[in-house]
Amino acid sequence: MTMNDVLTPTKMAKSQPWGRVRRGRYVADRALKVTCALFTALGAFVLGWILLMLIVEGVSGFSPALFTQTTPGPGTQGGGIANALVGSLILTFLGIAVATPIGVLAGTYLAEYGKGSKLAEVIRFLNDVLLAAPSILIGLFVYTLMVQPMGSYSGWAGGVALAIIAIPVIVRTTEDMLRLVPGSLREAGAALGAPLSTVIMQVSWRAARAGMVTGILLATARIAGETAPLLFTALNNNFWFKGNLMGGVSNLPVMIYQFALAPYQNWRELAWAGALIITMSILALSVVARLIVKRDHVR
Amino acid sequence: MVALTHEGLAPSRSAPVRRSPPKSFDRIFRLASFGSALLVLCVLAGILASMIYGGWPAFREFGFGFITSSVWDVQRDQYGAWVAIVGTLSTALVALVIGVPISLGIAIFLTQLCPPWLKRPVSTTIELLAAVPSIIYGMWGLFVFAPLFARFVQIPVSNLVEGIPIVGTIFHASVPSGVGILTAGIILAVMIVPFVASITRDIFDQIPPVLRESAYGIGCTTWEVVRHVLLPQAGVSIIGAVMLGLGRALGETMAVTFVIGNANRLSASLFDPGSTIASRIANEFNEALGLQLNALMALGCILFLVTFAVLVMARILVARVNAATR
Numbered sequence: 001m002t003m004n005d006v007l008t009p010t011k012m013a014k015s016q017p018w019g020r021v022r023r024g025r026y027v028a029d030r031a032l033k034v035t036c037a038l039f040t041a042l043g044a045f046v047l048g049w050i051l052l053m054l055i056v057e058g059v060s061g062f063s064p065a066l067f068t069q070t071t072p073g074p075g076t077q078g079g080g081i082a083n084a085l086v087g088s089l090i091l092t093f094l095g096i097a098v099a100t101p102i103g104v105l106a107g108t109y110l111a112e113y114g115k116g117s118k119l120a121e122v123i124r125f126l127n128d129v130l131l132a133a134p135s136i137l138i139g140l141f142v143y144t145l146m147v148q149p150m151g152s153y154s155g156w157a158g159g160v161a162l163a164i165i166a167i168p169v170i171v172r173t174t175e176d177m178l179r180l181v182p183g184s185l186r187e188a189g190a191a192l193g194a195p196l197s198t199v200i201m202q203v204s205w206r207a208a209r210a211g212m213v214t215g216i217l218l219a220t221a222r223i224a225g226e227t228a229p230l231l232f233t234a235l236n237n238n239f240w241f242k243g244n245l246m247g248g249v250s251n252l253p254v255m256i257y258q259f260a261l262a263p264y265q266n267w268r269e270l271a272w273a274g275a276l277i278i279t280m281s282i283l284a285l286s287v288v289a290r291l292i293v294k295r296d297h298v299r
Numbered sequence: 300m301v302a303l304t305h306e307g308l309a310p311s312r313s314a315p316v317r318r319s320p321p322k323s324f325d326r327i328f329r330l331a332s333f334g335s336a337l338l339v340l341c342v343l344a345g346i347l348a349s350m351i352y353g354g355w356p357a358f359r360e361f362g363f364g365f366i367t368s369s370v371w372d373v374q375r376d377q378y379g380a381w382v383a384i385v386g387t388l389s390t391a392l393v394a395l396v397i398g399v400p401i402s403l404g405i406a407i408f409l410t411q412l413c414p415p416w417l418k419r420p421v422s423t424t425i426e427l428l429a430a431v432p433s434i435i436y437g438m439w440g441l442f443v444f445a446p447l448f449a450r451f452v453q454i455p456v457s458n459l460v461e462g463i464p465i466v467g468t469i470f471h472a473s474v475p476s477g478v479g480i481l482t483a484g485i486i487l488a489v490m491i492v493p494f495v496a497s498i499t500r501d502i503f504d505q506i507p508p509v510l511r512e513s514a515y516g517i518g519c520t521t522w523e524v525v526r527h528v529l530l531p532q533a534g535v536s537i538i539g540a541v542m543l544g545l546g547r548a549l550g551e552t553m554a555v556t557f558v559i560g561n562a563n564r565l566s567a568s569l570f571d572p573g574s575t576i577a578s579r580i581a582n583e584f585n586e587a588l589g590l591q592l593n594a595l596m597a598l599g600c601i602l603f604l605v606t607f608a609v610l611v612m613a614r615i616l617v618a619r620v621n622a623a624t625r
Contacts, residue, residue: 029520033412039404040413043496044424046489050431050439057442105335113332120336127339129610132543133603134550136577137346140584140599144349164342171339197328225432228552228577232584253434257553260438271438279435286430290423 051279058276061269071238071255077266081255081274083240088252088278090241091155091234092224095162100216103167107174107212112200124175131168138164139229147233155245158234165226166219173215177208210293217289221282227253252278350603353596360590365597371563371579378594380601382565386480386573387602390555391548393484393569394491398548399541401488402495407525409496410503422500429493437557440486445477445558448485453477453570472570478560481569486554491544498540498617499533506532539616546610550602552577576602 065080072079106123114120138161146157181204189199205212230236235248236255252274259271357378358365368379409422449472457472472479506529514524530537560572561582574582576598584595 025520025523029522032407032522032525036404036408036412039401040408040421040425042401043405043428043492044421047424047428047431049443050435053439053443054435102335102338105332106339109332109336113329114336123336123339125611125614126343128614129607130339130343132546132606132610133343133346134552134577134606136550136552136580137350137599137603137606140353140580140596141342141346141349143584144353144596145345167339167342171336195322195325197325200328221430225434227432227434228581231581235585253432256434256438260441261557275435275438279431282430282432283427286427287423290426 054272054276054279057272059273061273061276066270066273070240071250071259071270072266073238074262074264079266079270081252081270081277083238083250084236084252084255084274085277086241087155087234087250088224090245091158091162091230091249091251092220094155094159094245095166095223096216096220098159098163099166099170099219102163103170103215103219104174104212106167107171108178108200108204110171111175111178112196112204127168127171130164131172134228135165135226136228136231139232142229143232150246152246153233153235153248155234155241155247155249158230158249158251159245161229161233162223162226165229166223169219169222170212170215173218174208174212177211177215178204180211181207214289214293217285217292221285221289224285225253225278225282227257230254231257347600347603347607350596350600354593354598354600357590357593357597358600360593365594366601369565373591376590378591378597380576380594380598382563383574383576383579383598384601385565386559387549387575387577387605389480389569389573390483390487390559390575391545393481394487394548395541395545396488397485398488398491398544399495402492402499402540402544403537405492405496406499406503407529409500411521411525411529422497425493425496428489429497433490433551433553434557436486436490436554440482440554440558441478444486445482447477448482449475449477453479457570468567469569471568473568474572475570476560476572478558478572479568479570480559480566480573483555483559483573483575484569486558487548487551490551490554491547494547495540495544498543499537502533502536502540502617503529535616539613539618542609542613542616546606546613549606549609550577552581556581 063080065078067080067082067085069078069080070083071081106127110120110124110127114123142157142161142164146160147153150157185203185207186199189203190196194202230251230253234251234254236258237248237250239250241249256271256274256278259267260275262268262271361368361378364379366380366384368377369381370377370379371382372378405425409418409425413421453472453475456470457475460467460470510528510532511524514528519527555575556578559574559578561574561578562572563574566573580595580599583591587595
């Protein structure tokens, strides 16, 4: 790295005047640097702009009622988003609870068992495709799989849809993290006579624990704000969660979608407040996840 | 002798003994992880199967005409996908045209220009851009960006180019409300930038530093290093990264649904509202019955096949540089 720094022309330029360089080269170089810096600043600017918008619009909707009352029906005054918050927490938790064991085990298979196997290669490849697949299609899939046969929208279906989105994220990070564990550790474990499953659980998983937790947190952040797959699965309503995951479950993202475009002033305020809460939680979660493991080790 | 050995072992027995699990557990564990990995395959296959199963009646009813017909009439039960397909492709294209240069710029900044202390904060910022939920982009697009866009871009540009052939048609705003295909494309561009930038950055990072250093060593400027060393080295992988962005842009739902205007007509102007496959599904699915439901599923099937093809190609292209440099 230090070699690079010494060799970059910016550093050399200080000792050597640009006068000896053709004007065109100088202009092209400067133009590139300025453009790249501007584009990066633009990205940061947009993020700042969005956060500012959320704070400006969302803070006015904050009140104690926001966290204690249920979402209001059409034309009624006041109301809160407590039921949507609770519902979102339940759905996200359900999704991650389903996705974690499956994702971790699948990632373990790819990293530990499937070395050099053709099938593992195919699965790895398709997992990457699933990682970027449109979330609305996952909603449609779960609709066909669960909502249609069961005859009603349900929290279960919402949880499964979110799990399907989270699984590829967890598979990918788990596999990458396990690959970073040195083979000699496993060999040492195996030399003590431990069966493969013990080696994996006691050695590989322990060594890769921080990274795997990061993957799970990132997956949580990813599914917490997903709207499209919940539209056709968990739907939304204005009631408290009744301890039964059958039937629609109110949740924050779909609530925001429905309320933001509504003609009622109080609905819109609730949507903005909800948007602020959800975005801040997700961004905080992503930052925390990155703090656990240095970013360069997470892919 | 026996007693002695037992005595010798006794202290360790009082200590917590970690016994290795029985042999059968080893097999169960292996099978469970294999099954979980297979589940990934099954989900992907299941998505395709459910789309084909759900969309089949529509494909059978309208045949190939489903793709080419631009009629979407719920009253007469006539459905065609053309408007949504065109909307999807044009918004994604706009997103690429705007988003790719910005992503490349960010990747070059992060790998070549950025001082080391600034690297972490900048890359975290760009990654957080990817973490913002799609629906928030939609709200930003509709309530903040669209009004500004209408006032400062749509109306002036539309007035400026009025009467000029072709350009005048493309940038004609019949109702300058700010929403439309171009707005959706711009929002999508913002959304794909973090993905494309992060992959491009990885690709640049994988190029052996000695190549860059030797180019700097013979007196190349940063521009020349980027143009003649980095880009040729990265080669097709950049196209792979771009296609990964394309895959994202094609399937993005909520943000687009907010800002595209959800009009069901074909328009030559980028300022006019339209609809994409995803936005149409999001809008109509919950109220759809019978053939309309099947038609929406068929739309989903088309979207799946297109994004699948794009993503597979992208992964192959991105993987190529990894294999080459390893």
